[in-house]
Amino acid sequence: MNAKETAIVFIEFQNDFCKEGGALYGGTKEQIQAQGTVKNAADCIKKARGKCMTLLVPILFEQSYSDMGCAGVLGPIHNNVVNTKAFQKGTWGGAIVDELTPTAQDIVVDGKRTLDAFNSSNLDFMLRVNCIKNVAFCGFLTNVCVEGTARSAYDKGYKVFLLKDCCAALSAAEQAYVEKSFFPYIGEALTHTEFLGRLE
Amino acid sequence: MNAKETAIVFIEFQNDFCKEGGALYGGTKEQIQAQGTVKNAADCIKKARGKCMTLLVPILFEQSYSDMGCAGVLGPIHNNVVNTKAFQKGTWGGAIVDELTPTAQDIVVDGKRTLDAFNSSNLDFMLRVNCIKNVAFCGFLTNVCVEGTARSAYDKGYKVFLLKDCCAALSAAEQAYVEKSFFPYIGEALTHTEFLGRLE
Amino acid sequence: MNAKETAIVFIEFQNDFCKEGGALYGGTKEQIQAQGTVKNAADCIKKARGKCMTLLVPILFEQSYSDMGCAGVLGPIHNNVVNTKAFQKGTWGGAIVDELTPTAQDIVVDGKRTLDAFNSSNLDFMLRVNCIKNVAFCGFLTNVCVEGTARSAYDKGYKVFLLKDCCAALSAAEQAYVEKSFFPYIGEALTHTEFLGRLE
């Protein structure tokens, strides 16, 4: 795999998902600890910088959630964001975790408001103009935004990979479902060490 | 739910998925029989026509698969289509099943080549210009194209529903995963009779 | 320019635009005759087949225009299609002109309902999975659908070209505006002979 044609996309490594006190950490804590998600992702981005393209994609809303639209348009998962006051711009909860603080070598992708990180952002533009063919995904939740973004990437003609030790779902069963039942339809699930070992 | 603002999308009700002799029927047969998928979908479209918008979305490729692109670009699920000679234009296998033959009241959506039925088609155009707000999805496979299209619809701001008795996956476990673990993030899973009962 | 990474997109070479008796030929006739549009495009596709990718993109609606949506959603240019009964599926007017009848070497792109040929079709999918980097556009109208599709291609990261002798607008002034004022922002306008001469 040509490193120049390869990107790793880190989805929603924000305090609200990853840290004690984060709005949604109650749900993710168990799997983050079981998998070593943040530690593995930090190791991955550190080793990947300068070799392949590294992108961070936070999800962020206005503090008033005025960008959620008319009452009742968006559904369950967005309602949960509002109810838990998660992912607000300019707050600690919305900030990217210290372990993955972006450097000048990373691209921070703007605009994500929905499950698929391509849907309302410049992620596809960034990958296309950088001549990327292979994309690995990791982050939160494995079976929601991570899987959804990988599905969209597959449909756009990218070779897709899941960095399984850099993800977390709400349960081990959901994590296993993505790794073993769904992902083989579209690509390959492997550890970040295995993935980085293939870069040339 | 206002019937004028509602659509039902029938995904890949083609002989290759639904009928003895179809290229992929070996995988779907058990769940189609267990769920009554085709019989239920036929009942659903018959009762829905003239009340709400009804759309059929087949997936179709050139017989040469020349529209699959360069060698190696597309991944596992497309390779399986080629290997099994499924979904070829102008063949029995690619045709929509007799039970759901389109009438003048239905829209047949052109262009689907990927998992998400929005990605390479005019499905979003059709829904937008018809002022649709609520969309129910059914067809094949529950956890691949049906779920993927529903995810994309959610991200586009539609209210989404899964007609669970008009779908099939390759196993009861995958069907149950979509109904119970994933779909509650984005919408509601119900039977076609329950859904039609809500139309006004 | 590597021919294997190059495509030519022929937009709306349908009888309604190109032939005596066509619904919109009253507007295009003068410029088609002045430019030799159809003759040049026929020469171009004949010489291009087997060298680079060739795609035909018709615009087609149901005969009832039921796929135009709710009253009042679409605007002036779609209203004109309805009023002139243009581009109906299954009619002579909607058919591709004899001079450019698709062969097995061409791809016919399904789904176009709007100005930008990418917007409601699988055109981007076809180009991406075929590893295309350079795309030349021609057809009708130079300053409406042809320019709009070229704009969209530019934004998607393709190198874009206008085959100026294979286009027509409603007036020489509009044709000249696209060639000289607008196109230099995004690419290069040249004749089909010049373009084909660059393919390797």
Add this chain to the structure above:
Amino acid sequence: MNAKETAIVFIEFQNDFCKEGGALYGGTKEQIQAQGTVKNAADCIKKARGKCMTLLVPILFEQSYSDMGCAGVLGPIHNNVVNTKAFQKGTWGGAIVDELTPTAQDIVVDGKRTLDAFNSSNLDFMLRVNCIKNVAFCGFLTNVCVEGTARSAYDKGYKVFLLKDCCAALSAAEQAYVEKSFFPYIGEALTHTEFLGRLE
């Protein structure tokens, strides 16, 4: 026109386009002064706030232009951005002009890197989830990004308007071409006072 279903999109009101010392002001100065572009847009946003949705869409790149991709992928208009050092994040030139500084009533749309403001941003998401049907566009350049974004909006099913006195092109001829030759295909060109007068 229902004000709750209406939005005004202000494209690239940044110092680089609008102010003495801006990277591209040499080209736009004459038309900005002739039209009163910035003064009119400031009047428009002031009167529109609280009545209809107001969105500002800057175009911004990393100071290194690392988000421009591989050498040679992007074309003439992006090369000009690099050559003139325009639209850099965190600089005076990239900042929105003082007259249109966003307030809490505005939405600032993230992600624009290309001509069409929908292409690499969350603009469509913002409009959809806010139930917007009518969209007016203004800004820079009239015949490049403003027209391109209006084209894309038309194709997405929005009613589109051009606020002609809140735009500027590089010449009066190009401004007149958009107002009189192109825009009637897709919508209506009018002054901001005329447009605001229609809001109910």
